[in-house]
Amino acid sequence: MKVTKEEVAYIAKLSNLMLTPEQAEKQAEEFSNILNHFDTINQENLTGIEMYSFEDEPLRLRKDEAIPFKNSDELYANTKSMQETAIKIPKVVE
Amino acid sequence: MDVSALSIKDIQLGLQQKKFSDVELVKGYLDRIRKYDKDIQSFITLCEETALEKAGEVDRRIANGEELGFMAGVPVALKDNMCTNGIKTTCASKMLSDFVPPYDAGIVEKLRQGDAVILGKLNMDEFAMGSSNENSAFFKTKNPWDLERVPGGSSGGSAAAASAGFAPITYGSDTGGSIRMPASFCGLVGVKPTYGTVSRYGLIAFGSSLDQIGTFGRRTEDAAYALEAIQGFDPKDSTSLQKGYATDYATSMKSGIKGLKIGIPREFFQEGLHPEVKDSVLKAVSLLERQGALVEEFSLPITDSGLSAYYIISSAEASSNLGRYDGVRYGYRTTEFSSYEELVIKSRTEGFGDEVKRRIMLGTYVLSSGYYEAYYKKAMLFRQKVKKLYQSAFEKYDTVISPTVPVLPFKLGEKTADPLAMYLADTYTVNVNIAGIPAISVPSGFSQTGLPIGIQLMGNYRSEETLFKFAYSLEQELALDLVPKIGEVK
Numbered sequence: 001m002k003v004t005k006e007e008v009a010y011i012a013k014l015s016n017l018m019l020t021p022e023q024a025e026k027q028a029e030e031f032s033n034i035l036n037h038f039d040t041i042n043q044e045n046l047t048g049i050e051m052y053s054f055e056d057e058p059l060r061l062r063k064d065e066a067i068p069f070k071n072s073d074e075l076y077a078n079t080k081s082m083q084e085t086a087i088k089i090p091k092v093v094e
Numbered sequence: 095m096d097v098s099a100l101s102i103k104d105i106q107l108g109l110q111q112k113k114f115s116d117v118e119l120v121k122g123y124l125d126r127i128r129k130y131d132k133d134i135q136s137f138i139t140l141c142e143e144t145a146l147e148k149a150g151e152v153d154r155r156i157a158n159g160e161e162l163g164f165m166a167g168v169p170v171a172l173k174d175n176m177c178t179n180g181i182k183t184t185c186a187s188k189m190l191s192d193f194v195p196p197y198d199a200g201i202v203e204k205l206r207q208g209d210a211v212i213l214g215k216l217n218m219d220e221f222a223m224g225s226s227n228e229n230s231a232f233f234k235t236k237n238p239w240d241l242e243r244v245p246g247g248s249s250g251g252s253a254a255a256a257s258a259g260f261a262p263i264t265y266g267s268d269t270g271g272s273i274r275m276p277a278s279f280c281g282l283v284g285v286k287p288t289y290g291t292v293s294r295y296g297l298i299a300f301g302s303s304l305d306q307i308g309t310f311g312r313r314t315e316d317a318a319y320a321l322e323a324i325q326g327f328d329p330k331d332s333t334s335l336q337k338g339y340a341t342d343y344a345t346s347m348k349s350g351i352k353g354l355k356i357g358i359p360r361e362f363f364q365e366g367l368h369p370e371v372k373d374s375v376l377k378a379v380s381l382l383e384r385q386g387a388l389v390e391e392f393s394l395p396i397t398d399s400g401l402s403a404y405y406i407i408s409s410a411e412a413s414s415n416l417g418r419y420d421g422v423r424y425g426y427r428t429t430e431f432s433s434y435e436e437l438v439i440k441s442r443t444e445g446f447g448d449e450v451k452r453r454i455m456l457g458t459y460v461l462s463s464g465y466y467e468a469y470y471k472k473a474m475l476f477r478q479k480v481k482k483l484y485q486s487a488f489e490k491y492d493t494v495i496s497p498t499v500p501v502l503p504f505k506l507g508e509k510t511a512d513p514l515a516m517y518l519a520d521t522y523t524v525n526v527n528i529a530g531i532p533a534i535s536v537p538s539g540f541s542q543t544g545l546p547i548g549i550q551l552m553g554n555y556r557s558e559e560t561l562f563k564f565a566y567s568l569e570q571e572l573a574l575d576l577v578p579k580i581g582e583v584k
């Protein structure tokens with residue numbers, strides 16, 4: 001399967017990533033090789049197989065209880081810019 | 095003191111009989127790390143001070159006759175994708191290069207409760223994506239058996255450190271072979287347990303339906319003991335198994351393999367397999383047969399499509415899991431931006447390495463409208479097929495044996511230009527994760543040039559006990575010298 005650099009650029013956009021035109025070209029070639037290999041799966045007979053099967057491990061639910069985090073200062077220590085308990089980002093609404 | 099070849103049992107006896115203190119022991123390991131890790135480069139973070147403090151506490155408590163945990167005084171080191179409270183956890187990525195978790199992963203909690211001594215955090219391929227450790231954003235770890243070669247990946251730092259004797263055991267994670275592959279390349283026992291055996295709470299997510307934490311050691315007994323220390327139910331991981339955990343692997347593994355059945359899948363011995371690897375694995379199988387196991391060849395036609403299904407599913411899950419890194423709450427944030435969109439896009443583009451970006455994009459592609467049916471859905475259907483094929487294999491066989499990696503440890507830079515060539519190194523390991531079954535890589539010998547070769551033992555769900563029996567039997571029969579002379583090829 002051949003992937004074009006325009007398609008790669010579009011996928012990059014969907015992934016919130018930026019590519020230079022040279023990178024997009026290189027990625028298009030690598031993508032084509034990888035997707036060619038992925039085509040092996042098209043030769044498999046997959047009729048009659050159900051996609052999901054939960055029979056082995058039934059869904060377990062726990063009580064919806066809030067557990068306060070004991071040290072909120074540590075929790076926020078990894079944040080780059082804070083104002084009280086809010087994380088600062090550029091304005092999203094004018 | 096010389097710690098290069100100590101087992102966990104040696105450490106426990108030594109501490110008990112007061113042959114050495116835990117502080118002396120830990121200093122021994124730190125000295126060895128200082129001496130050799132400048133060449134091997136396995137540690138991202140070395141926790142010298144806290145390790146010595148913990149060792150001092152263990153010594154005091156032994157002197158006071160207090161009861162200690164399961165891992166009392168045993169030095170361990172962890173792959174840098176397991177969250178450690180107050181200790182930097184980077185995932186070998188620029189994205190998390192300054193991330194200090196405010197909590198411990200489930201496994202770290204268990205190790206601390208067990209009174210283990212955490213020596214530090216180990217290098218890996220960025221976000222566990224890679225098979226050579228060359229995708230680390232920081233530096234490339236070398237194989238202790240030959241410093242010009244890769245240790246394998248993605249838990250390459252964990253493998254290199256255990257092999258070099260920087261700790262008697264180390265921990266890694268395995269999404270498609272990331273424990274077994276480097277274990278094979280570094281001459282170690284590498285255990286990927288049944289999915290759900292070890293809590294994934296606090297393990298930085300890559301492919302959540304495939305990720306599983308496991309162990310490295312030079313001996314089966316050490317790797318199994320290390321697993322016993324961390325296995326068990328964790329309510330914080332909804333996929334954690336509630337019960338049915340075997341204990342005391344050290345005793346059960348010694349009961350022999352007489353009458354147990356081995357299946358040899360012929361598709362795992364075909365084109366692309368290095369002849370020396372093939373010979374070594376078949377020789378190991380014949381040794382197991384000599385010990386009373388019954389060997390039969392059968393067909394398991396999953397290698398080609400399995401590799402595709404694995405890369406489709408794991409990349410799809412990664413594209414979703416890594417969506418959280420947006421430069422807003424934690425992780426790398428770009429310096430110049432004027433809008434929220436620019437902040438996110440620039441932070442991700444600058445913070446992630448090439449392979450991580452490639453996987454995110456592959457995942458986005460196979461999940462996108464128009465391609466979902468062609469790739470992701472088919473991969474998920476094939477996943478069910480793989481599970482069923484393994485299920486019927488394990489109705490007949492106690493273990494299915496293959497090589498762990500089709501090639502010998504390769505040179506640094508040898509496969510970096512071609513991502514597909516690198517992916518092909520995972521051909522024999524990925525299906526185990528797709529099915530969720532356990533598998534162990536055990537050393538089977540060395541190439542003519544002295545490079546380690548590994549054999550992969552796969553088993554049915556929760557059959558770790560049986561796999562350890564095979565691993566232990568082989569180890570006893572082979573009696574290999576697995577302490578590398580660092581920097582020299584044998």
